[in-house]
Amino acid sequence: MGITTASEAQEEHQETACLLTNSDSSDVDSSRELSKRTGTLWTATAHIITGVIGAGVLSLAWSTAQLGWIAGPLSIIIFALITLLSTLFLCDCYTPTSPDADAEFGRPIRIPSLTEAVKFYLGEKRRRICVLFAVESLCGSGIAYTITATESVSAIQKSNCYHREGHHANCGHDNSTFMLMFGAVQIVMSQIPNFHNMTWLSVIAAVMSSCYAFIGLALGLAKVIENGKFLGSISGVPADSLAEKLWSVFQALGDIAFAYPYSVIVLEIQDTLKSPPPESQTMKRASTASIIITTFFYLSCGCFGYAAFGDKTPGNLLTGFGFYEPYWLVDFANACIILHLVGGFQVYSQPIFALVEKWFNTKFPDSASANNLDVKLPFLPAFQLNIFRLWFRTVYVASVTGIAMLFPYFNQVLGLLGALNFWSLGIYFPVEMYIVRRNIGAWTRKWIVLEVFSCLCLVISIVGLIGSVQGLISAKLS
Numbered sequence: 001m002g003i004t005t006a007s008e009a010q011e012e013h014q015e016t017a018c019l020l021t022n023s024d025s026s027d028v029d030s031s032r033e034l035s036k037r038t039g040t041l042w043t044a045t046a047h048i049i050t051g052v053i054g055a056g057v058l059s060l061a062w063s064t065a066q067l068g069w070i071a072g073p074l075s076i077i078i079f080a081l082i083t084l085l086s087t088l089f090l091c092d093c094y095t096p097t098s099p100d101a102d103a104e105f106g107r108p109i110r111i112p113s114l115t116e117a118v119k120f121y122l123g124e125k126r127r128r129i130c131v132l133f134a135v136e137s138l139c140g141s142g143i144a145y146t147i148t149a150t151e152s153v154s155a156i157q158k159s160n161c162y163h164r165e166g167h168h169a170n171c172g173h174d175n176s177t178f179m180l181m182f183g184a185v186q187i188v189m190s191q192i193p194n195f196h197n198m199t200w201l202s203v204i205a206a207v208m209s210s211c212y213a214f215i216g217l218a219l220g221l222a223k224v225i226e227n228g229k230f231l232g233s234i235s236g237v238p239a240d241s242l243a244e245k246l247w248s249v250f251q252a253l254g255d256i257a258f259a260y261p262y263s264v265i266v267l268e269i270q271d272t273l274k275s276p277p278p279e280s281q282t283m284k285r286a287s288t289a290s291i292i293i294t295t296f297f298y299l300s301c302g303c304f305g306y307a308a309f310g311d312k313t314p315g316n317l318l319t320g321f322g323f324y325e326p327y328w329l330v331d332f333a334n335a336c337i338i339l340h341l342v343g344g345f346q347v348y349s350q351p352i353f354a355l356v357e358k359w360f361n362t363k364f365p366d367s368a369s370a371n372n373l374d375v376k377l378p379f380l381p382a383f384q385l386n387i388f389r390l391w392f393r394t395v396y397v398a399s400v401t402g403i404a405m406l407f408p409y410f411n412q413v414l415g416l417l418g419a420l421n422f423w424s425l426g427i428y429f430p431v432e433m434y435i436v437r438r439n440i441g442a443w444t445r446k447w448i449v450l451e452v453f454s455c456l457c458l459v460i461s462i463v464g465l466i467g468s469v470q471g472l473i474s475a476k477l478s
Helices: 005-018 029-037 039-051 055-093 099-105 112-120 124-165 175-189 199-227 242-259 262-272 278-312 327-363 387-408 410-422 423-437 446-477
Strands: 372-375 383-386
Touching: 029 199, 039 199, 039 262, 039 278, 039 327, 055 112, 055 199, 055 242, 055 262, 055 278, 055 423, 112 124, 112 262, 112 423, 124 175, 124 262, 124 327, 124 387, 124 410, 124 423, 175 327, 175 387, 199 278, 199 327, 242 410, 242 446, 262 278, 262 327, 262 423, 327 387, 383 387, 410 423, 410 446, 423 446
Parallel strands: none
Antiparallel strands: 372 383
16 A cells, blocks of 8 residues: 655646646646647547537426527527637637746646636636636536436436336335435545546546437437427417516526536636647537537427427426336436536536646645555455545535535526626627737727627616526425
8 A cells, every 4th residue: 555645646637737826837747748638539529519419408308498489499509609619719719828927937828627727818806706706617517417316316206116017106216215316326436536537537428428419319209299389489388477488487587508518617628638649629629529419419409309298398307207108218318317417517526626636736735634544455447545535525526416406406406507607608708818819909890799788688687686596495395
């Protein structure tokens, strides 16, 4: 059994350059840093699809139903274009073009995280604000993924129960047990050291997301063929009052907003790419391909789900039991969701792990808890055990699971998270950093266009937030 010192562990974190760390990229030796970058167009695409296609796709049929046949598909396309544009802005911010920066560090510098980029371009004060939103976004995604995975586990049991006893049988289950099971799995998975060790998990998760998206599309198409017509209307699901209709429309926009943006992990994924070709070039190609793929799935699942069920479209396409048969295919789709969200949970948790562990190693470098222990157990490969890592990551996963148990409301939670993060992380910071990087002068035509674009997205976030908060309060009180 060997021991890795805290200073060596800290150096490992610097090389990983995780999303929320504040380390200076110049602290890492260039050759060692480059040796860690082995990512390609395909691995970047897998990471992006893992981060984007997740719980959000399952709510899009419901969102389309609230908005209707024109506004629903159009909203999905608009959010896709907005996400792609803001991502392209971020890709350019990975390598600053400032000659002074290059001269200071003696080589072209790379900025491997969103918060470091905000600090570089916009200053320390706005970096702190960005950290708050980033932590909220990452934790919120873990909560949403826990809720979604739990619904899928429950759906598998219900599906088999309905198949045995009929579609009107009482097949309810307590989801609390399933949430605890998912949390236990995540405690084990969270011991993966860092983001660079997760390529295999992202590839598996990306394949799973494609599987259940295709199944949702196929089941929706089959239901439309069975019905012999497209259900739904131009105005969407009717409501008892104008206010109730507005709440549902606003919440639907929040759900779509949750389904797309991944700005919080863009630069971290880009930092895994090898060069040449330039990282920004590869990342832009991966982002474009990923957005096209996800938009195809989103439109297909959203539109065929609405066409199949009309005003009775469930909040979660694969767990709301619009589909009962073939039950084995419904079970398989939900199993794919579970496997995907196991990986997705880790994609959004690793940056928080890196932030807290780097702070601990810096604050308490001589602590025994900061050391890595090389452990070799019989019949198992050697692995490293870090006491603080084991303790903190277990507490974090347990906390996320506890919050999910308090607010197990799928559509409302997704809408709330989407509205909170869409403008702040997905639009405001990328736009402002792009303005600084390109030296776009205030009140020039390009500056005005970018600021108007940002303000319009802020309005979308506000209305989405209002609708989702109202829905969450109503669900909690009902």
